[in-house]
Amino acid sequence: MSRDVTPLFIADVSAFSKTLRKTLSEQDSVPGHAAMLGLITKAAGYRNHQHLRATPPAPVLDELALKRAMRVFDDSGHMTRWPKQTKVQGLCLWPFWARMPAHEDLGEKDVNAILKQGLAFEDHVLLRRSLIDHGFAERTVDGRVYRRIERKPTPEALALMARLRG
DSSP, X not given: OOOOOOOOOOSOHHHHHHHHHHHHHTOSSOOOHHHHHHHHHHHTXXXXXXXXXXXXXXXXXXXXXXHHHHHTBXXXXXXXXXXXXXXXXXXXXXXXXXXXXXXXXXXXXXXXXXXXXXXXXXXXXXHHHXXXXXXXXXXXXXXXXXXXXXXXXXXXXXXXXXXXXX
């Protein structure tokens, strides 16, 4: 017997318990283990236990890092200061990464203009270097050409950008 952990997210516990109670009340006897797993997963909105196991779990956001990142932006979405923690710094770079055009070579002045649009302080050079250090962009050896590195944003990055837009 395997001991695989299968995470289960239930959006509405009340509806889940009502569905499960109704199904159990229709049973003549107490269901076995496999039948009970089937009832639980159906009550949670899945077709069967295999459907639940095949569904990737919902991402869990690091709310603390997200809260710390939101503190460095003002109400208009401009960064007011550079965060102290490296993890939060990387998270705060995502909105600037998103402003850079994909698959396009940019000059230093172009990158500076993009960064200055989202800053409320005067250190765009710090941001430009951080984009390179955190792997969001690359530049040629002479520093003339910059290019955004294509990456999939983390769930926290998507949440941060959505909150800044809203």
